[in-house]
Amino acid sequence: MKLLLAEDELSLSKALVHILEKNHYTVDAVYNGQDALDYLETGSYDALILDLMLPYVDGITLLKKIRANGNYIPVLILSAKSEVDDKVLGLDSGANDYLTKPFATKELLARIRTITRSMQSPDSKLSFGNITLDRATYELSSGMDSFRLANKEYQMMELLMTNPKQLVSTELFFEKIWGYDSDAELNVVWVYISYLRKKLNALHANIQIKATRNAGYSLEEML
Numbered sequence: 001m002k003l004l005l006a007e008d009e010l011s012l013s014k015a016l017v018h019i020l021e022k023n024h025y026t027v028d029a030v031y032n033g034q035d036a037l038d039y040l041e042t043g044s045y046d047a048l049i050l051d052l053m054l055p056y057v058d059g060i061t062l063l064k065k066i067r068a069n070g071n072y073i074p075v076l077i078l079s080a081k082s083e084v085d086d087k088v089l090g091l092d093s094g095a096n097d098y099l100t101k102p103f104a105t106k107e108l109l110a111r112i113r114t115i116t117r118s119m120q121s122p123d124s125k126l127s128f129g130n131i132t133l134d135r136a137t138y139e140l141s142s143g144m145d146s147f148r149l150a151n152k153e154y155q156m157m158e159l160l161m162t163n164p165k166q167l168v169s170t171e172l173f174f175e176k177i178w179g180y181d182s183d184a185e186l187n188v189v190w191v192y193i194s195y196l197r198k199k200l201n202a203l204h205a206n207i208q209i210k211a212t213r214n215a216g217y218s219l220e221e222m223l
């Protein structure tokens with residue numbers, strides 16, 4: 001799952017990126033409102049974490065603008081403004097939730113899960129063939145054995161298992177999991193696909209990741 005973080009306080013931004021990546025999110029960080037608007041136009045984000053006092057375009061203006069443009073991305077406001085009126089203004093401007101600084105990491109993660117929940121299946125486990133991916137423990141398992149997947153492997157498998165039998169393009173994997181700011185090259189997608197294939201083999205999976213030349217990958221049942 002890919003998040004956009006708009007926070008101009010550099011140390012807080014860094015700490016948040018670290019926490020979120022450790023919890024299996026991909027994060028792009030921007031430090032002002034204008035960059036946030038630009039990134040939202042080009043990136044496919046699953047949620048926006050938004051500070052209110054931002055340079056160039058403040059959080060409330062940004063929020064009203066994207067909602068007026070019909071962008072309904074889930075938004076969590078993170079702000080030092082703790083008055084009831086500030087929260088009401090934020091929520092009325094289109095935010096899905098509002099968390100005041102300072103906050104506990106656990107609560108931040110719970111609120112991100114809540115605002116993004118409608119985009120996921122209600123079940124925390126995804127299944128296809130004899131393979132299950134547990135979204136809470138990041139475990140990929142068959143009846144016989146299991147692996148705990150690392151961040152990028154987990155995100156790739158999640159993307160495949162939420163769209164079984166559908167072609168997921170190499171570009172989409174790259175954009176969602178590595179992000180625009182990444183120094184990685186596109187062929188890193190193939191490298192991770194090969195890691196996942198090895199794990200599926202070891203699990204005696206009856207499903208496989210099929211490659212379609214110059215297009216992408218899909219999860220298919222083995223015949």
Ligand code: CA
Pocket residue numbers: 007008009051052053054
């Ligand atoms: Ca700020």
